Amino acid sequence: MKELRTHAGFAIEPVYGPDDLAGVDFERDIGRPGEYPYTRGIHKHMYRERLWTMRQYVGFGTPAETNARFKYLMAHGQDALNVAFDLPTQLGLDSDDPRAEGEVGRVGMAVNTLADMEDAFAGIPLDRVSVSLTINGMAAPITAMYYAVAEKQGAASERIVTTPQNDILKEFIARGTWIYPVDPSLRLVADLIEFSARHYPRSNPVSVCGYHIREAGCTTAQEMAYGLAIAAAYVELMLARGISVDDFAPRISFNFTAWGKIFEEVAKFRAGRRLYARMLRERFGASNPRSWMFRSLIGGGGSAFAVQEPENNIVRGAYIALAAALAGAQTMALPTYDEAYTIPSPKAQLIALRTMQICAEESGAADTVDPLAGSYYVEALTGAMEKRILEELAHVERMGGIVEAVKSGAIQAEVARQAYLFEQRMVAGEIPKVAVNCHVGDRPIEADRDVELYSFDARATEAQVAKLARIRGDRDDRAVTAALGRLRDEARGRGNLMYPITEAVKAYATLGEIARAMKDVFGEHKEAVKF
Amino acid sequence: MRVLIAKPGLDGHDRGAKVVAHALRDAGVEVVYSGLKRTPEEIVQEAIQEDVDVIGLSVLSGAHLLLARRVLDGLRAHDADDIAVVVGGIIPPRDVAALKRLGVRHVFPMGTPLPEIVKAFRQTERQGEMS
Numbered sequence: 068m069k070e071l072r073t074h075a076g077f078a079i080e081p082v083y084g085p086d087d088l089a090g091v092d093f094e095r096d097i098g099r100p101g102e103y104p105y106t107r108g109i110h111k112h113m114y115r116e117r118l119w120t121m122r123q124y125v126g127f128g129t130p131a132e133t134n135a136r137f138k139y140l141m142a143h144g145q146d147a148l149n150v151a152f153d154l155p156t157q158l159g160l161d162s163d164d165p166r167a168e169g170e171v172g173r174v175g176m177a178v179n180t181l182a183d184m185e186d187a188f189a190g191i192p193l194d195r196v197s198v199s200l201t202i203n204g205m206a207a208p209i210t211a212m213y214y215a216v217a218e219k220q221g222a223a224s225e226r227i228v229t230t231p232q233n234d235i236l237k238e239f240i241a242r243g244t245w246i247y248p249v250d251p252s253l254r255l256v257a258d259l260i261e262f263s264a265r266h267y268p269r270s271n272p273v274s275v276c277g278y279h280i281r282e283a284g285c286t287t288a289q290e291m292a293y294g295l296a297i298a299a300a301y302v303e304l305m306l307a308r309g310i311s312v313d314d315f316a317p318r319i320s321f322n323f324t325a326w327g328k329i330f331e332e333v334a335k336f337r338a339g340r341r342l343y344a345r346m347l348r349e350r351f352g353a354s355n356p357r358s359w360m361f362r363s364l365i366g367g368g369g370s371a372f373a374v375q376e377p378e379n380n381i382v383r384g385a386y387i388a389l390a391a392a393l394a395g396a397q398t399m400a401l402p403t404y405d406e407a408y409t410i411p412s413p414k415a416q417l418i419a420l421r422t423m424q425i426c427a428e429e430s431g432a433a434d435t436v437d438p439l440a441g442s443y444y445v446e447a448l449t450g451a452m453e454k455r456i457l458e459e460l461a462h463v464e465r466m467g468g469i470v471e472a473v474k475s476g477a478i479q480a481e482v483a484r485q486a487y488l489f490e491q492r493m494v495a496g497e498i499p500k501v502a503v504n505c506h507v508g509d510r511p512i513e514a515d516r517d518v519e520l521y522s523f524d525a526r527a528t529e530a531q532v533a534k535l536a537r538i539r540g541d542r543d544d545r546a547v548t549a550a551l552g553r554l555r556d557e558a559r560g561r562g563n564l565m566y567p568i569t570e571a572v573k574a575y576a577t578l579g580e581i582a583r584a585m586k587d588v589f590g591e592h593k594e595a596v597k598f
Numbered sequence: 599m600r601v602l603i604a605k606p607g608l609d610g611h612d613r614g615a616k617v618v619a620h621a622l623r624d625a626g627v628e629v630v631y632s633g634l635k636r637t638p639e640e641i642v643q644e645a646i647q648e649d650v651d652v653i654g655l656s657v658l659s660g661a662h663l664l665l666a667r668r669v670l671d672g673l674r675a676h677d678a679d680d681i682a683v684v685v686g687g688i689i690p691p692r693d694v695a696a697l698k699r700l701g702v703r704h705v706f707p708m709g710t711p712l713p714e715i716v717k718a719f720r721q722t723e724r725q726g727e728m729s
Contacts, residue, residue: 154607154608154609154610154659155608157608158608158635160608166608166637167608168664169607169661169663169664169665170607170608170659170660170661173659173660173661174609174659174660238610242610242611243609243610243611243612243634243635244610245610282613283611283612283613284613284617370613373709374707374708374709375709407688407708407709408688408690408708409688409690483612483613483616483617483620484620486613486616486617487616487617487620487621490617490621490712494711494712494713503709523660594633594634596631596632596633598616598619598620598631
C-alpha cells in the first residue's frame with residue numbers, strides 16, 4: 068500500500084479506530100463549543116447563530132476605482148471589506164517617488180493622503196461595515212487615516228470595527244513589506260494596539276498571520292506554531308508596557324489558510340484553538356474568556372491554485388471553503404480562479420463570493436457545530452497536530468525565540484528550505500496536483516495562460532500624481548511641518564506615535580512624508596539574506 | 599557557473615526566487631541571492647562585483663517590463679551586457695515576447711516546472727561560452 072503523509076509530515080494510517088483515541092481526555096482536550104479550551108469552536112452555536120463573514124480581498128488602481136468594486140461586491144451580498152494597497156503605499160512611498168515607478172495602483176489601491184482614504188470609503192458607512200486593512204509596516208498611518216475618515220463621517224469611535232493587519236513579524240518572515248529595523252517596527256505595532264484598545268474598543272488592531280508564512284512554503288504545523296509564537300511576542304510587548312492582558316487580548320485576531328488536505332486543516336485549527344486558549348490562560352494569566360479565543364479569518368492562498376486549466380481552481384476554492392467552514396472560521400476569504408495570472412476580474416471575484424455562499428447556504432456544512440468532532444481520524448489528527456505544533460514551537464525557542472529568529476534570518480531560511488522540499492515533492496509527484504503532475508491534459512499550457520487579464524491602466528498613476536500635487540498645493544504647509552517635527556521628536560522618545568501620526572494625517576501630510584520622518588530616526592532594516 | 603538571483607522593485611514575495619536558488623545550488627551552480635527590494639542599479643553593480651554569468655530576475659508585482667529594461671540598460675551602460683538576463687514570476691503571456699525583444703534570454707512564467715528552469719540556466723551558460 069502506498070504510504071501517505073500529511074503536509075505536516077507525519078504518516079496517515081489507512082484506518083483509524085478507538086485505539087487511536089487512547090490518550091484523549093474528552094473534558095480536558097475536546098470539551099464543548101464556546102467553552103475552554105474551544106477545540107470545537109469559540110461559540111456555543113457557531114453558524115446557527117451567526118454565519119461567517121465573507122470578506123474578499125479587493126483593491127487596485129485609484130481609490131475611486133476600488134470604491135466602485137467595493138460597492139459591486141456589497142451589492143452581491145458581501146458583508147465586509149478587505150482592502151489591498153499597492154506596494155508603494157505598503158512601503159511608505161508616495162506615488163511620485165522614483166522608487167514607485169511602475170508599481171502605482173498595481174497590486175492594490177494607491178494611498179498618498181487622507182483624501183485618498185476619503186475617496187475609497189465615500190458612500191460606505193464605516194459605523195456599519197467592518198473593514199480589514201491589509202497593511203503592516205505602514206499600519207499606524209493608514210489606520211490613523213481610516214479613523215480620521217470615520218470621524219469625518221460622524222461615526223462614533225466605539226462603533227468602528229476595523230482590522231489593520233499590523234503583523235510586522237510575519238512581514239520579516241514572509242511577505243517583505245518591512246521598512247524599519249525590527250525593534251522600532253515592533254514599537255509601532257504595539258503603539259497601534261495600545262491606541263486602539265484605548266480609543267476604538269471594537270477594532271481588532273492586529274491580525275496575526277500564519278497565512279503568508281504558509282504561502283511562503285512552511286508546513287501546516289509550522290504555520291500554526293509560528294502564528295502562536297508571533298501572537299505571544301505581541302502579548303509580551305503589551306505586558307512590558309504595563310497593560311493588563313485582558314485589556315487588549317480579546318481584540319487579537321488571526322488570519323490563516325485552509326488549503327491542502329481537508330481533515331488535516333480542520334485538525335490544525337482545532338489543535339491551534341486549544342493551544343492558544345491554554346497559552347493565554349495559563350502562561351499569560353488572562354481571565355476574560357474572550358482573551359482565550361482564537362478568532363480567525365480562514366481562507367485559501369493562491370499557492371493552492373494552478374495555471375494549468377484554471378477553471379479547476381473554482382473547484383479547489385470550493386474545497387477550501389468547505390475546510391474553512393468545518394474548521395470553524397469567523398471570517399472567510401477565497402482566492403479567485405484567475406489569481407495566478409492577474410488582478411481578479413469582477414466575474415472571478417463574484418464566483419469566489421458565490422462559492423462561499425453556496426457552502427454556507429446549500430452544502431449543510433454550517434448546519435451544526437464542529438460536525439467532524441468524535442471522528443476517530445479527526446480527533447487522532449488533532450492530537451498529532453498539537454504534538455507537532457509544540458515541537459515546532461520548541462524549535463523556535465532553540466532559534467532564540469521568534470524575534471531573534473527573525474533578526475538572524477534563521478526562520479526565513481527554514482521557511483525557504485521547506486518551500487524547496489515541497490517543490491521537490493511536487494516534482495516527484497508525491498504531492499499530486501491534477502492537470503499539473505497527474506492526469507495531465509493535452510492542452511498546451513500557453514492556451515491556459517490566455518485568460519481574461521486585468522488591464523493595468525497607467526493613467527491611474529497620472530491621476531494619483533496629479534491629485535497629490537493638488538493636495539500639496541492646497542494644504543497648510545506650516546501645520547504639516549509642525550506635525551512632522553513633532554513626530555520626529557516623539558520617535559526619539561518613548562511616547563505613543565499614533566498621536567503625532569494622527570495630527571500629521573489630519574494636516575494632509577503624505578504617507579511618504581510620515582514614513583520618512585520616522586526613517587530619519589529609526590533608520591532602515593538590513594535584511595539578513597539567507598536561503 | 600555563477601548566477602545572481604535578484605528581486606528588483608518593491609515586491610516582497612521571494613518563495614519562487616529562493617526555490618530556484620536552492621535548485622540551482624543543488625545542480626552545482628554557484629548562487630548569490632540579492633535579498634529583497636533591490637534597485638536595478640544595485641543589481642547591476644552586484645552582478646559585476648560578483649562576476650556572474652547570469653542574472654535571474656524574479657518579479658511578481660506586474661512591473662517586470664520596466665524593471666527588466668532598467669537592468670538591461672544598466673548592464674549596457676557598464677559595458678557588462680555579456681551577462682545574460684532571465685526573468686521569472688507572474689508574467690502574462692502577452693509580455694513574454696516583449697521581454698525577449700528587450701534582450702531577456704529566457705522567460706519563466708507561472709507554472710514553469712523547476713527542472714525546465716534549471717535546464718534553461720544551463721543552456722544559457724553554454725550559449726555564453728560559445729559567443
